[in-house]
Amino acid sequence: MSKSQLLAATGLKLTTLSRFLRPLKELKLVVCPQFGESSGGRRPALYDVPDRSYYLLGVDISRTYMRIVLTDLKLHVVVSHWFDMGEWATPEWTVQTIIKTAQDMLAQTVETGGRIIRAGVGTVGPMSRAEGVLISPRYFQASGWQQVPIVSMLQQGLGCPVSLDNGANTAVLAESLYGIGRDVSRVVYVNCGVGIRIGTFMDGVLIRTPQNEEDVFGHMVVNADGRLCTCGKRGCLDCYVTIRAVTADFEKRRKLGEPSALPPDASWEEICAAAQQGDALADNVLRNAATYLGIGLSNLINLLGPGLVILSGPLIRESELYYEVAAGMAKKQAWSAQSGVVFHRGGCLEEDAMAVGGAALALEEAISAPPTCSAQPASQFG
Template structure:
């Protein structure tokens, strides 16, 4: 039975209906220590408020068919915002987390925090106008951003490798609350991506899940007993500092020697290919100036089967597998979700990283986590940010 107080019981019942999708009163009585008449009164009150709606009748077990309830998708609306180093994404969602509208901006050298807030404000107002929604019907905006962060204060602290300057000590929640006039909540993007993927897979009742995002750096999040694990500080990018070769290189002259991110990241992959081209290796990219080679050109060459680029992607994937094995051996997840531009570049990255991870997982195959690229993929961070906002909503 779930504990409850009078002030919170309605929100708990609402969250349970939201989580299960469609429920009968009997389903809810299994979860809450309320009398049948008290539950009926509560459901009537929630129906009259428009929080929940009747969605049909269940199958009969001999008596009258039970009434089925679900949350009202149009009761309120939520924005979810991803702030990444490559692009940022804004989504408008209903209470069932259906994406009503999505837009994306490239994070180039001109995209300062002030300009992004301006884009988000105009984009959000455009969405509301398009769907005929009043700003008073919006719960707020959830933000999943590159860390490190001060989550409670809503500040992006000192993230590295943003193309534009001035992404330091950015009070992003305060800026968006002021421009949009709605509440804002912040978490790191790895956490919100995992929240999003876990929500989509909620019928599978996954308790322990690991999310790893491989892109400009390596970012990760972990869930245990259905809750995001939080340390003393926000360190979503710390997994990239895992040492996998004690006398190895450093990425851009920073961080640990032989760190995972020095082998598995877009900058390290670009650098390795440039080095090979400079010493005269044959490739589809041989006609390019090595310094002009970037991740987009590498993905294009990979799709054309270029042997040199394919070899370097395979090496990156193998090192990712080593990092995954280390995390899996320490954390023992039942579900491992891999995301990010490096993983989505080509199926071989996912396949090779899994092969290597499995070979180095203790007690495999008796212990065998499920590996997936997720369901939401590129929309996981923004969707999860909206879900975070919904979960922290007081239910009024």
């Protein structure tokens, strides 16, 4: 953008804009890589955010995997890495892996001397964002995930500010500001995996739940006399639509004698594949789970009135049947006034959404943070 365009966009006076631009140019947070077309005088300098030198680190810590991305300041992914989260993935292993991966990622960048200025983590709750602590997240395969001061652990290793939120929140933030939801005022993001995780971005505001628990939607009751949930209630969505529910339902019905090419202890991936190949039991189990999800989604749509609902996560990725049945049932059951809602499978950022959202969260919090008096030289991490 030229100075005249920046003046129009910000409403600042020329002297004020020039005063703001000066330190940003000195720090190379703003550059002038090219000139615009002349309208009769000198060609105007075009200001831009650099795509090298400064980077953001985004991390998605989920129950079965971890994704780490390095982005530029426009949230374009430069490098991405994926890790399984097994029984070895303690908090200490996870933090050290993030720090080592960040170092390796910087080494892969073309620009020497580049550094990570902020990092953001999207993970599972409950958590205290103010204290940067994961309180007691469930279903991690490794032990030790209680009262984890993950922000301080990462800040010590990375040497830069670290932001924290639940992964569904970071995903919906990224999709709303930089992805498929940029022109939509109300966006709902639902991740279907070991649990049901939800993020909501409404009229420019990220809606957060108490203790930033991302699985509140999973405890919406859809069958008052239904299955017993781990929370103590009966008939929660979590009992019907998750990976755990799908495998448990398949195993129970298989042991009761219903025919299938798969054994009772088949994995959820095998069940998704078998359904696609025409296995009647696998197909029925997935349809049943997706139907309940669609009913829950219809209630959510009636309440919030979103223009866009993004369905994501392992079950959505591996089973088109699961996605189609859930979206179809939600549209069928939604109140007529909400019939115009649009569904999308995976979103624009797909599997990178939560990690890129971590970087987006870090950037948004940097923008909203109180200004410091001066900028000091920094190490490669901050």
